[in-house]
Amino acid sequence: MIEILGSFGGANKVYPEQIQVSSNGKESRVTKLNDGAVLRNDVAPSGETYYIVDKKFYTQVYARVLIKHL
Numbered sequence: 001m002i003e004i005l006g007s008f009g010g011a012n013k014v015y016p017e018q019i020q021v022s023s024n025g026k027e028s029r030v031t032k033l034n035d036g037a038v039l040r041n042d043v044a045p046s047g048e049t050y051y052i053v054d055k056k057f058y059t060q061v062y063a064r065v066l067i068k069h070l
Contacts, residue, residue, distance in 0.1 A: 005066040019052040
């Protein structure tokens, strides 16, 4: 048995349509940032997928759940 201590990373903000820039530089219009947690970056990350909204850079992160074995 486990006890769920908390969860982190759920979406709590709705972003307008974004520009997704893949690691190879290909740009697409998406709404992926509304699927979960994101981090805002001061500069465009290199070598990974990122998103542009209102001239700001974001990367998507995975949600986490903290559990404790009983």
